[in-house]
Amino acid sequence: MGTGRLTRWCVGLAASAFALLPSLAPAQQPMLQPGTNTPMLTPSITSPSLPPSLPAAEPDAQLSLSAILSGAGTPLRDGLAWRIFDDRGEGTRPTIVARSTEAEPRFTLPPGAYVATVTYGFASSAKRIVLGGQASSDTLRIAAGALRLSGAVGDTKIPQDQVTFSVFVPVxxxxxxxxVRSAIRAGEVLRLPEGTYHVVSIYGESNAIQRADLKVENGKVTEATLNHRAATVTLKLVASPGAEAFAGTAFSVLTPGGDTIREAIGAFPQVTLAEGDYVLIARHDGQVFTREFKVESGLDRDIEVLAKSEPKPEAAPAN
Structure with missing residues (x-):
């Protein structure tokens, strides 16, 4: 075979081999997602598809709070109780995330929505606060005043340990x-929202009671003295005026109509009573003795019951 003819034969054979290559290669089928006809996406080798990077979380921020009285604008320096609740929207119960009793607290909190509350005695205020990644400060206004109560009989002040007060909201x-609160001692400052209150004062432990309606104003301390018409009497059962009192005597103080006001046991118990008329019953060694007496406002004194034996009936003459 000549050289030219051999060359042409080799070139033709190579062309035929290249033409057969596509038919010889296995058909490339796309990979499907399991259970579906949806092709799975495969990342390109030359340009891989990577998940997007997450944004960096914002840092915690500092929240500074303070409280002032409405109207007067007086800063409050003590008696405060702060609570911070997370605000998760309606229908979700908020939870407390921070507390403080400082006058101007500082809280470090993650970004988000919160409700700040502050109480001052029985008055309070609340505010919704949204924190970003930077420091924030806010001031809450409290509409409040205060009551300071005392008792007296005439011009004489009643000792603090002998008078108590109860405060009510009229309905x-x-x-x-x-x-609102009971067992309030004289001189104690009671912080309240502004408004009108009903005050009941009890002198002693019996029926010496006075009442008054008092108004609490914003930013002011309302001072009031409730004047009682009463006195303290010392009860005694004696054999004769001024004699030694019998120990272990049981006393009952009644109104003229028979209602029991106070009961006490001892040689000389003290009872504070509103002015008026009373009946005193003393029981000792199976015997009962009585006396009527009168209480005059501001006149403290002893009330003595004489232990008089009933005269025995004379024996009938013998026949």
């Missing part, structure tokens, strides 16, 4: 509709 026609 409708009921002056004692809702109890």
């Amino acid at each position: 409708g026609t009921n002056s004692e509709g809702r109890l």
